[in-house]
Amino acid sequence: MPQDTEHTDHAQRQTRRARARRRAVAFLATDTTAWIGGFVAAAWTRFEFHLPPGQLGRAAAIGVLAAIVHVAVAAVRRLYSGRHPLGSLQEVQGVAGTAITTAAIVLLGLLPSGHRPIPASTPLVGGALALLLMLGARFAYRNRRDLSLRPDVRSSTPVLLFGIGDAGQELLRALLGDPRGRYLPVGALDDDPDKRDLRIRGVRVLGGRHDVGRAVRRTGAKAVIFSVANADAALIRQIREATLAADAVFKVLPPVRDLVDHRITVTDVRDVQISDLLGRRQVVGDLPLGTNSLAGRRVLVTGAGGSIGSELCRQVLKADPGELMMLDRDESALHGLQMSLAGRALLDGPELILADLRDDEGIRRIIRERRPEIILHAAALKHLTLLQRHPGEAVQTNVWGTLSVLDACRDVDRFVNISTDKAANPVSVLGYSKRITERLTAHAASRFPGTFLSVRFGNVLSSRGSVVTAFQRQIEDGRPLTVTHPEVTRYLMTVQEAVHLVLQAAEIGRDGEALVLDMGEPVRIADLARQMAEQASSTVPIVYTGLRPGEKLHEDLLGAGEVDARPLHPLVSHVAVPPLDPADVSGLDPYDDTAKVIQHLALLSAQPSDPTVHGPLGVPVRSH
Numbered sequence: 001m002p003q004d005t006e007h008t009d010h011a012q013r014q015t016r017r018a019r020a021r022r023r024a025v026a027f028l029a030t031d032t033t034a035w036i037g038g039f040v041a042a043a044w045t046r047f048e049f050h051l052p053p054g055q056l057g058r059a060a061a062i063g064v065l066a067a068i069v070h071v072a073v074a075a076v077r078r079l080y081s082g083r084h085p086l087g088s089l090q091e092v093q094g095v096a097g098t099a100i101t102t103a104a105i106v107l108l109g110l111l112p113s114g115h116r117p118i119p120a121s122t123p124l125v126g127g128a129l130a131l132l133l134m135l136g137a138r139f140a141y142r143n144r145r146d147l148s149l150r151p152d153v154r155s156s157t158p159v160l161l162f163g164i165g166d167a168g169q170e171l172l173r174a175l176l177g178d179p180r181g182r183y184l185p186v187g188a189l190d191d192d193p194d195k196r197d198l199r200i201r202g203v204r205v206l207g208g209r210h211d212v213g214r215a216v217r218r219t220g221a222k223a224v225i226f227s228v229a230n231a232d233a234a235l236i237r238q239i240r241e242a243t244l245a246a247d248a249v250f251k252v253l254p255p256v257r258d259l260v261d262h263r264i265t266v267t268d269v270r271d272v273q274i275s276d277l278l279g280r281r282q283v284v285g286d287l288p289l290g291t292n293s294l295a296g297r298r299v300l301v302t303g304a305g306g307s308i309g310s311e312l313c314r315q316v317l318k319a320d321p322g323e324l325m326m327l328d329r330d331e332s333a334l335h336g337l338q339m340s341l342a343g344r345a346l347l348d349g350p351e352l353i354l355a356d357l358r359d360d361e362g363i364r365r366i367i368r369e370r371r372p373e374i375i376l377h378a379a380a381l382k383h384l385t386l387l388q389r390h391p392g393e394a395v396q397t398n399v400w401g402t403l404s405v406l407d408a409c410r411d412v413d414r415f416v417n418i419s420t421d422k423a424a425n426p427v428s429v430l431g432y433s434k435r436i437t438e439r440l441t442a443h444a445a446s447r448f449p450g451t452f453l454s455v456r457f458g459n460v461l462s463s464r465g466s467v468v469t470a471f472q473r474q475i476e477d478g479r480p481l482t483v484t485h486p487e488v489t490r491y492l493m494t495v496q497e498a499v500h501l502v503l504q505a506a507e508i509g510r511d512g513e514a515l516v517l518d519m520g521e522p523v524r525i526a527d528l529a530r531q532m533a534e535q536a537s538s539t540v541p542i543v544y545t546g547l548r549p550g551e552k553l554h555e556d557l558l559g560a561g562e563v564d565a566r567p568l569h570p571l572v573s574h575v576a577v578p579p580l581d582p583a584d585v586s587g588l589d590p591y592d593d594t595a596k597v598i599q600h601l602a603l604l605s606a607q608p609s610d611p612t613v614h615g616p617l618g619v620p621v622r623s624h
Contacts (some may be wrong), residue, residue: 002382003295004499005125005375005406007302008322008514009511012374016182019234019402020207024080027080027134027137027138028071029069030133031070031134031136032064032067032070032071033133033376034129034130034131034133034134034137035063035064035067035070035102035126036054036063036064036067036130037063037128037129037130038063038125038126038127038128038130038133038134039059039062039063039066039118039122039130039131040056040059040060040063040126040463041122041126042043042059042118042121042122042123042124042125042126042129043056043058043059043118043122043126044056044265045125046121046122046125047159048264053075054388055118058117059118059122059126061117061124062106062110062117062118062122062123065106066102066103066106066123066126066127066130066557066581067103067107068227069102070098070099070102070329070614072219073098073101073102073105074098077094077097077098079098081093083302091434092287092561093311093387093583094161094435095131095134095135095138096131097176098405099127099130099134099305099368099514100127100130100131101345102127103123103126103127103128104123104429105508106123106127107124110123119345119581122353122623124567129267133542136229138260139510140495146177146201146368147150148179148180149176149177149178149179150180150184150268151178151179151182151183151184152179152180152437153178153331155182155306156182156183157182157183157184157186157222157223158183158184158185158186158219158220158221158222158223159175159183159185159186159213159222159223159224159225159251160185160186160187160188160189160206160216160219160221160224160225160248161187161188161189161203161210161225161227162188162189162190162209162212162224162225162226162227162228163189163222163226163227163228163229163231164188164189164190164192164195164198164200164205164418165190165227165229166229166254167227167228167229167602168188168190168227168228169200169229170252171225171253171268171269172185172188172200172201172517173201173231173452174546176201176203179492183223183225185203186203186219186220186221187203187205187215187218187219187221188200188204188205188206189203189205189206189207189208189209189211189212189224190205190208191208191209193208196208201287206218206219206333206424209238209239209242211352212224212242212243213242213245213246215550216243216246216247216344217308218501219523220322221248222248222249222610222623223243223248223249223250223251224243224248224249224250224251225241225251225252225253226239226240226250226251226252226253226272227252227253227508228234228333230588232570233276233277233491235267236252236272236276236277237277237531237533239368240272240277242265250270250312251269251270251271251272252269252270252273252276252489253268254268254270257368260520261449266594269480272535274461274528274531274532274535276402279530288447288548290609293374293414293506293507294316294319294320294321294374294503294506295319295320295321296320296322297320297321297322297324297373297374298321298370298371298372298374299321299325299328299372299373299374300325300326300370300372300374300375300376301313301324301325301327301373301375301376301378301380302328302357302376302377302379302405303327303328303377303378303379303380304326304327304328304333304334304378305326305328305330305332305333305334305336306333306378306463306464307338307378307460307466307480307495307501308378308418308457308460308463308495308498309326309328309376309378309379310333310337310340310542311495311498312376312378312495312499312502313326313337313341313501314340314341315401315499315500315503316376316503317341317542319503323351324351325350325351325353325370325372325392326351326352327353327366328351328353328354328355328377328379329353329354329355329356329357329379331504333353334352335348336346337352338351338352340543343345346487348488348590351433354364355356355446356405357379357397357400357401357402357405358396358397358399358400358401359404360404363401363404363405363408364408367405367408367409367412371411371416372412373412373413374412374413374415374506375409375412375414375415375416376416376422376502376506377402377405377415377417378418378476379397379401379595380397380398380401380402380434380437381393381394381397381398381430381431382420382430382465384422384428384429384430384548384551385548385549385550385551387428387429387430387433387549387550388428388430388546388549388550388598389594391429391590391594391598392590392591392592392594392597393590393595394429394430394432394433394552394601395433395588395590395601396590398430398433398434398437398589399433399436399437399585399588399601400585402417402440402441403440403582403585406440406444406452406582407582409444409448409450409452410448411450412448412450413450413451414450414451414452414506414509415441415444415450415452415453416452416453416454416455416505416506417437417438417441417452417454417455417508417512418454418455418457418502419434419437419438419454419455419456419457419487419511420434420456420457420458421456421457421458421477421491421516421555421556421557422434422552423435423438423514423557423559423605423623424456424555424556424557424558424559424562425559425560426438426559426602426605427550428549428550428551428553429550429598429601430550431550431605432598432601432602432604432605433601435605436561436580436585436601436604436605437454438454438514438577439578439579439604439605440579440580440582441454441512441576441577441579442454442512442578442579442580443579443581443582445511445512445579446511446512446579449508451510451511451554452511452512453505453510453511453512453513453514453515454514454515455501455505455509455514455515455516455517456515456516456517456557457489457493457498457501457517458491458493458517458519458557459489459491459492459493460492460493460494460495460498461492461493461494461495463495467490467525467528468528468532470482471528471529471532474540475536475540478538480540480542480543481529481532481533481540481541481542481543482544483525483526483529483542483543483544483545484525484544484545484546485528485546485547485553487524487545487546487553488524488525488526488551488553488554489522489523489524489553489555490522490524490525490555490562491519491522491553491555491557492519492522492523492528493517493519497517497519499519501515503571503574504569506571508568508572509574510574510597511621512577512579513575513576513577514574514575514577514589515574515575516557516572516573517571517572518570518571518572519557522554522555526542529542530542531594533570557573558573559575559576562575562576563575563576580604584604585604587600588600588601588604602621
């Protein structure tokens with residue numbers, strides 16, 4: 001099989017070289033003819049179409065001489081070696097430079113002669129005509145080739161492109177350069193008035209945002225592809241509504257930040273996602289990583305099978321770590337993770353670690369034996385309502401589990417604890433427990449030589465158990481969308497933003513602090529539900545259920561007394577976190593009365609300078 005593949009590759013290379021040779025010979029013949037024809041035409045016009053006897057032959061002979069000089073100059077400049085793409089600006093410059101040099105050499109050869117065989121103007125005019133013919137032949141060939149690469153009109157879908165900026169033009173080139181492509185551009189739309197009636201590779205700009213319906217009817221387009229880089233959600237929604245009203249399909253090109261690793265291709269075009277329609281900007285592309293601090297390092301990700309953990313593993317692998325260790329207590333999640341990363345799931349490699357944070361001795365042994373240099377701690381229980389009913393589980397997993405990892409990290413260079421915005425001014429078991437992990441992490445920063453810090457997330461779109469996935473499941477099951485309150489808002493971020501913040505924290509975070517991403521304005525969950533209901537194929541009602549214990553109407557990113565300092569990046573806040581001695585959490589009793597466990601968690605999570613915190617169901621309690 002390898003020999004057959006090698007033979008096929010060799011045959012293909014031979015075919016490409018033969019095709020290139022034939023093209024070079026064809027253009028060489030064309031250029032020779034252009035010089036002869038150019039000189040004859042120049043002499044003919046010089047004598048106003050009445051050539052003296054013998055002048056035609058002399059002009060043709062000098063044209064042949066010019067063609068020979070042209071070939072010599074072209075050989076020096078490697079004009080026919082395929083050095084530049086056919087029809088490109090670089091090739092135009094090469095042809096023009098060769099023609100000018102050839103004309104200059106011929107002219108200099110004629111000037112000293114007292115009896116010139118042709119007028120001195122002939123090399124100048126003839127050279128210009130020859131250049132025009134040479135470029136015309138190349139543009140004709142390029143146009144014919146481009147037409148042959150277009151998608152077949154019989155099997156492709158006619159589409160309009162909205163947005164013809166850099167991203168839109170690159171997509172247009174990709175669509176027109178794929179003969180087996182499923183989309184054929186038949187027009188474009190753009191709000192820039194300077195682009196009206198502009199034609200790009202034969203595709204005309206037909207108007208702006210208010211002309212979607214008219215353009216669809218005029219061209220017979222079956223779909224509109226939204227290709228504006230980093231557009232705001234309001235524009236996406238407007239174009240989508242106009243497209244659907246015209247009975248066309250709406251597609252989008254992902255934001256440029258999602259395409260930084262490769263050129264835009266036809267496969268990048270996708271259906272609209274709820275994150276595209278939200279009224280918030282995504283800032284992940286504005287958080288550049290200065291250096292690759294993970295390269296060659298041993299990295300451990302806890303909770304690796306979760307939504308955040310699995311994406312962390314994917315991004316860490318791209319950073320070329322020395323070793324990636326993926327720890328989770330869910331064997332099925334580890335199976336799915338390995339399948340997504342390696343395309344197989346034999347579960348027999350040392351990179352997968354099946355362990356539970358609640359196994360204190362087991363966690364210590366793993367860290368001692370595997371010696372990770374960087375730990376990204378994503379493992380936690382996160383469902384607010386369940387933890388409100390079972391606070392002892394939050395104690396054993398979120399608090400004591402984190403403490404087990406921290407206690408084993410004496411030789412770790414960096415530890416990043418993943419927290420939540422519910423840890424700012426907490427009123428729920430989830431918020432209390434995650435605030436405690438922030439404080440325990442800050443205490444470890446004061447004890448150990450490495451860097452220990454936390455990051456706070458908002459609600460992560462499309463993660464398991466998120467509001468988006470819950471709404472999607474309700475729509476699929478034909479059930480109403482349940483929203484707690486008409487005015488409830490939440491800070492939302494994509495998985496990519498969340499993971500990028502973790503990697504940013506691992507790079508720029510400082511001891512004992514929490515990093516908080518500027519996530520823009522919070523999103524009304526009722527608006528989110530309405531947008532998802534509008535995308536459903538059938539009518540979906542929205543039902544309001546009321547806030548549950550531990551839920552806030554509006555979340556906070558910073559707690560009371562926390563200062564919004566952004567010393568290293570304008571989109572990342574660095575918040576000082578007061579340490580909490582691990583001895584203080586040893587008194588927690590996960591099996592005690594629920595109200596008492598919640599009250600104890602509330603006391604431990606409180607700022608040392610704040611004597612009043614909210615206890616169970618929002619009842620103020622005093623800290624000691």
